[in-house]
Amino acid sequence: MADLETHDFDVIVVGAGGAGLRAAIEAQAQGARTAVICKSLLGKAHTVMAEGGIAASMGNVWSEDNWQVHFRDTMRGGKMLNNWRMAQLHAQEAPDRVLELEEWGALFDRTKEGLISQRDFGGHRYARLAHVGDRTGLEMIRTLQQRAVSQGMAVFMECKVHKLILDEGRVAGALAYWRETGRFVLFRAKAVILATGGIGKAWQVTSNSWEYTGDGHSLALSTGADLIDMEFVQFHPTGMVWPPSVRGILVTESVRGDGGVLRNTDGKRFMFDYIPEVFAAETADSEAEADRWYEDHINNRRPPELLPRDEVARAINSEVKAGRGTEHGGVYLDIASRRSADFIRRRLPSMYHQFKELADVDITATPFEIGPTCHYVMGGVKVDADTAQSTIPGLYAAGEVAGGMHGSNRLGGNSLGDLLVFGRRAGLAAAEYAQGLGAAPQVADSEVDRLTAEALDPFNRTTGENPYSLQYELQDTMHKLVGIIRVRSELEEAIEKVGQLKERAKNVAVEGHRQFNPGWHLALDLESLLTVSEAVARCALLREESRGGHTRDDFPSTSGYWSKINNTIHRDSTGETTITQEPLPEMPDELKALFEEPAK
Amino acid sequence: MTDVSTDSPRSASKGPDMVNMQVWRGDASGGDFKLYEVEYREGEVVLDVIHRIQATQANDLGVRWNCKAGKCGSCSAEINGLPRLMCMTRMSTFEPGQDITVAPMKTFPVMKDLVTDVSFNYEMAKRIPAFQPKPKDADGKRRMAQRDVERSQEFRKCIECFMCQNVCHVIRDHDENKVHFAGPRFLMRIAELEMHPHDTGDRIPLAREELGLPYCNITKCCTEVCPEHIHITDNALIPMKERVVDRYFDPITRLGRAIRRKR
Amino acid sequence: MAVTTVQAGRGTRPAQNLRVDRWWLQPALTAAGLTAFVIYSTWSTFTPHDYFAGATVGRDYLSPFFSPCITNRCGAGTTWHLVNWWPFSAAILMLPFPLMFRGTCYYYRKAYYRSFWFSPPACAVPEPHGKYTGESRFPLLVQNLHRYALYLVIPFPIILLWEAWKGTHMITVSAAGSLVTSRGLGLGTLILFVNALLLLTYTLSCHSCRHLCGGHLNALSKGPTRYWLWKRVSFLNEHHMGLAWVSLVAVGLTDVYVRLVASGAIHDPRFF
Numbered sequence A: 001m002a003d004l005e006t007h008d009f010d011v012i013v014v015g016a017g018g019a020g021l022r023a024a025i026e027a028q029a030q031g032a033r034t035a036v037i038c039k040s041l042l043g044k045a046h047t048v049m050a051e052g053g054i055a056a057s058m059g060n061v062w063s064e065d066n067w068q069v070h071f072r073d074t075m076r077g078g079k080m081l082n083n084w085r086m087a088q089l090h091a092q093e094a095p096d097r098v099l100e101l102e103e104w105g106a107l108f109d110r111t112k113e114g115l116i117s118q119r120d121f122g123g124h125r126y127a128r129l130a131h132v133g134d135r136t137g138l139e140m141i142r143t144l145q146q147r148a149v150s151q152g153m154a155v156f157m158e159c160k161v162h163k164l165i166l167d168e169g170r171v172a173g174a175l176a177y178w179r180e181t182g183r184f185v186l187f188r189a190k191a192v193i194l195a196t197g198g199i200g201k202a203w204q205v206t207s208n209s210w211e212y213t214g215d216g217h218s219l220a221l222s223t224g225a226d227l228i229d230m231e232f233v234q235f236h237p238t239g240m241v242w243p244p245s246v247r248g249i250l251v252t253e254s255v256r257g258d259g260g261v262l263r264n265t266d267g268k269r270f271m272f273d274y275i276p277e278v279f280a281a282e283t284a285d286s287e288a289e290a291d292r293w294y295e296d297h298i299n300n301r302r303p304p305e306l307l308p309r310d311e312v313a314r315a316i317n318s319e320v321k322a323g324r325g326t327e328h329g330g331v332y333l334d335i336a337s338r339r340s341a342d343f344i345r346r347r348l349p350s351m352y353h354q355f356k357e358l359a360d361v362d363i364t365a366t367p368f369e370i371g372p373t374c375h376y377v378m379g380g381v382k383v384d385a386d387t388a389q390s391t392i393p394g395l396y397a398a399g400e401v402a403g404g405m406h407g408s409n410r411l412g413g414n415s416l417g418d419l420l421v422f423g424r425r426a427g428l429a430a431a432e433y434a435q436g437l438g439a440a441p442q443v444a445d446s447e448v449d450r451l452t453a454e455a456l457d458p459f460n461r462t463t464g465e466n467p468y469s470l471q472y473e474l475q476d477t478m479h480k481l482v483g484i485i486r487v488r489s490e491l492e493e494a495i496e497k498v499g500q501l502k503e504r505a506k507n508v509a510v511e512g513h514r515q516f517n518p519g520w521h522l523a524l525d526l527e528s529l530l531t532v533s534e535a536v537a538r539c540a541l542l543r544e545e546s547r548g549g550h551t552r553d554d555f556p557s558t559s560g561y562w563s564k565i566n567n568t569i570h571r572d573s574t575g576e577t578t579i580t581q582e583p584l585p586e587m588p589d590e591l592k593a594l595f596e597e598p599a600k
Numbered sequence B: 001m002t003d004v005s006t007d008s009p010r011s012a013s014k015g016p017d018m019v020n021m022q023v024w025r026g027d028a029s030g031g032d033f034k035l036y037e038v039e040y041r042e043g044e045v046v047l048d049v050i051h052r053i054q055a056t057q058a059n060d061l062g063v064r065w066n067c068k069a070g071k072c073g074s075c076s077a078e079i080n081g082l083p084r085l086m087c088m089t090r091m092s093t094f095e096p097g098q099d100i101t102v103a104p105m106k107t108f109p110v111m112k113d114l115v116t117d118v119s120f121n122y123e124m125a126k127r128i129p130a131f132q133p134k135p136k137d138a139d140g141k142r143r144m145a146q147r148d149v150e151r152s153q154e155f156r157k158c159i160e161c162f163m164c165q166n167v168c169h170v171i172r173d174h175d176e177n178k179v180h181f182a183g184p185r186f187l188m189r190i191a192e193l194e195m196h197p198h199d200t201g202d203r204i205p206l207a208r209e210e211l212g213l214p215y216c217n218i219t220k221c222c223t224e225v226c227p228e229h230i231h232i233t234d235n236a237l238i239p240m241k242e243r244v245v246d247r248y249f250d251p252i253t254r255l256g257r258a259i260r261r262k263r
Numbered sequence C: 001m002a003v004t005t006v007q008a009g010r011g012t013r014p015a016q017n018l019r020v021d022r023w024w025l026q027p028a029l030t031a032a033g034l035t036a037f038v039i040y041s042t043w044s045t046f047t048p049h050d051y052f053a054g055a056t057v058g059r060d061y062l063s064p065f066f067s068p069c070i071t072n073r074c075g076a077g078t079t080w081h082l083v084n085w086w087p088f089s090a091a092i093l094m095l096p097f098p099l100m101f102r103g104t105c106y107y108y109r110k111a112y113y114r115s116f117w118f119s120p121p122a123c124a125v126p127e128p129h130g131k132y133t134g135e136s137r138f139p140l141l142v143q144n145l146h147r148y149a150l151y152l153v154i155p156f157p158i159i160l161l162w163e164a165w166k167g168t169h170m171i172t173v174s175a176a177g178s179l180v181t182s183r184g185l186g187l188g189t190l191i192l193f194v195n196a197l198l199l200l201t202y203t204l205s206c207h208s209c210r211h212l213c214g215g216h217l218n219a220l221s222k223g224p225t226r227y228w229l230w231k232r233v234s235f236l237n238e239h240h241m242g243l244a245w246v247s248l249v250a251v252g253l254t255d256v257y258v259r260l261v262a263s264g265a266i267h268d269p270r271f272f
Ligand SMILES: Cc1cc2nc3c(=O)[nH]c(=O)nc-3n(C[C@H](O)[C@H](O)[C@H](O)COP(=O)(O)OP(=O)(O)OC[C@H]3O[C@@H](n4cnc5c(N)ncnc54)[C@H](O)[C@@H]3O)c2cc1C
Pocket: A014, A015, A016, A017, A018, A019, A020, A037, A038, A039, A040, A044, A045, A046, A047, A048, A049, A050, A051, A052, A053, A054, A055, A136, A137, A159, A160, A161, A162, A195, A196, A197, A198, A207, A208, A211, A215, A216, A250, A375, A376, A398, A399, A400, A401, A412, A413, A414, A415, A416, A417, A419
């Protein structure tokens, strides 16, 4: 511990995506000494990849839109399992958060009147997504990054938070290492905000990057904070399927929002066969009506291609299983025959570019193959809706790493709004907590020594497992056994396999030295990957129903019992993980009333 | 180190799906190219092959990446001498049988293998004053016409891959200029703010006197390598040079301003 | 790597050209093209005869190198007789303006910085200079005067159009032996027109022109006419490099053609 690099802050934010940056900006604005720590370079977090837009009921395109409608869409999309208070705060505050971005320099696409333009997306009743072409996430992260820089924010890039440290049950700091040098660095802090994003790297076909190893989930769990709803993992219906190396890369939902339709190999627009009861009243049942909708939302119902993601992903899955899929195991997404080449290039420039360069396919000329890809985790750290605080004092979570907001399924565009709304709330609450705390909590030297020694273990083994093979095996297991459609026997098998992998992971060995060594980094990430994989599989086994991002072949319908339950995961000080069933928070009557009006 | 029989196609000597990758390995103290013979499969990009080397032959090979879809700008390198995103460079674009070189960006100090220290860029970003909005309309809304935001929107497509910074000879071949030349990416950032219809700041003296706009000799390499196809030189740098001329070299507009100020 | 530490250090990799494509081709072609033009135009300037195809060949064509001819040295081809003490080639009076314009043109700057100065010869190819200050000091500071060159040359394409209009004079000898001028169209007339139009387009596509037309505005929507102009000029501007070359070649070929007709080497076909 002698020559350990050490920093003192009031608030540290783990993660520099939308949620992390928004939280840090707020905490710093409140006067807290704040630092941001991230695994990649600043501006490269996952948020940069978001394409479609930010859902906010500003009513610039449809004046009928308001927060109540947005709230209702969000709850319906999440199959009513959402934390109602989070959904409410999100719907109410998202417009202000978007307008605030504009004050910080964001340049959204405009309406004719010069206001922020809004686009249609699956599950949203009105055109509601503020966007910039199909690179909204880039605009958002760059704006927040530039804002943070202008505030003189301390940013620690390519620095991975390895463990959180507690003092008497409160947050005391975090131990991290520089990816460049492999040296450890200690952050002493009164409050920690987790904004680490998701867990998609545990699957083989995913739209997520190497960063998405579930570090935040795992850090929270290991300090004793609870996670909820980990069985709900969103598979985005449209990922690329060919060539193999780009399998999983996302094709934005805007392709469908702007007129693209799904067809099987018979050329049939099959989504009309998959309209579930709950959405029947608001979904078109003929191609003619669906096509009219793009021009006239009032007198026509939405095309079934714009049903929530879980529905579309399952439909594609069924078509492929029934033998009506393409040779590479997908279905066709066709916008070429429906919109002019000019329109496509203007509205979907990066999609055009992505297919042209990666697959050598011109999406303005031919339909292209797509299939489901692991995309987003609805579950996450259990937080208080108003403050984003976890069950541990001083530990906050915002963004994809937090649970509850999206229930069992997230609507497209609701994540970016979530990052801003709860990022800000977390920053506010953390700063207040840190300032209210008298003396700073203490970090015990012995604890730091133990943690650093443990992290360096893989270098001490001359023979052992290759971390890359372990990761590969885990991804394969999760893909095959804990995918879109789940069944008891496979889930049990998965839990057993993950258990074995956990044992083998204790024996990984890495070569080379500590300087920028991806092998070693992966060896350390394995712990998080395995922790979240186990949580997902165990929760999935317990929930004996199908709902949103969790479909059980052996329990194909929703259950009354589970409709009121959150699976809550807790790890005690001995390392024992238990999952309990906790009742959902009860929605107040005035909000319940919103669901009684007939949906148009 | 290279197979001399280059005239025999790849299939003859090594099977149809092997490639020779010359990957630069080293750190701040120096390094050199190392030859890896790897398998590659249809449709793969350079990054896939680098990852295969990492997973099978060199676990500790340093490389940055995130999105694998040309959106984050992490995986910049020099492939056969030209700055490219590794995730957007298809293997099928190379001549069979030829070695492919993959090197770290030349302009920035190497940290390890293909990973360079790009902090120069983050430092330059800090020197540019942020957006300074004019007040909103009376009804509390901010209205901007699409045609007015389009120019700055083009520049905001930038994914900060820093390849334009890397290729710009002003700093690539002259380290000493790094003190007073911000590079195309950040001169473009100034252009973006200057052309913003609601910005009230003035960064023209900064661009000319401190961030090195006059060092640019408009040779357009930045534009050539930009993966977002932003017309950096034509739409940002030259218009900025013209604005500098307005301010410093055009007595007519100068006179106009002086008169206006007197009133 | 923290944002808080500055390390604007040196690149570690040695300066080395790793390009395997034919990177030298473009600078080589550019250098060859520009050199050829300079040699030809110099020869033409100092060959002050046969640049006007007049009554002897039945035409009224003046080479663009010598246009507008303001001395009495062009004979019947004189545009305006303003100077009669000029002892040298008439071209020397006029060429400096286009030369200044093209010399400070943003495209030609790129072209000669790359192909003659090697600064840089091609992208990612090391530059063979120890020091570099770009256009930040004298003499290259004068590149900032490009706008004035634009002001000065704007009349040229217009005069050339007018010269082309004069080129519709077809001169014949009547039965009585006197010269008769009628309107008509020869191949040369067409060439003069095309050349003038190309020059006009090249001039309009200039970056300074684009700036002055509307590029200097931040709120383009406030000036609809200027927006319209700016859009049109921006379109031309995208093709500035092409126009620079095409108009350059056109001027040279027009001069060649006029000389061929003037010297009687070829006969200019007349369409009507
Ligand atoms: C391709 C794609 C398209 C999408 N499109 C949309 C869309 O159109 N609309 C929408 O609303 N949502 C969209 N989403 C979802 C949305 O982008 C993400 O859910 C959201 O960006 C997550 O943001 P975040 O701030 O929680 O985390 P991220 O932006 O992922 O940031 C995580 C940060 O945490 C850091 N980090 C992680 N672990 C550690 C650690 N151990 N130590 C230090 N730092 C760490 C990372 O370095 C990173 O900086 C999309 C997602 C993808 C993948």
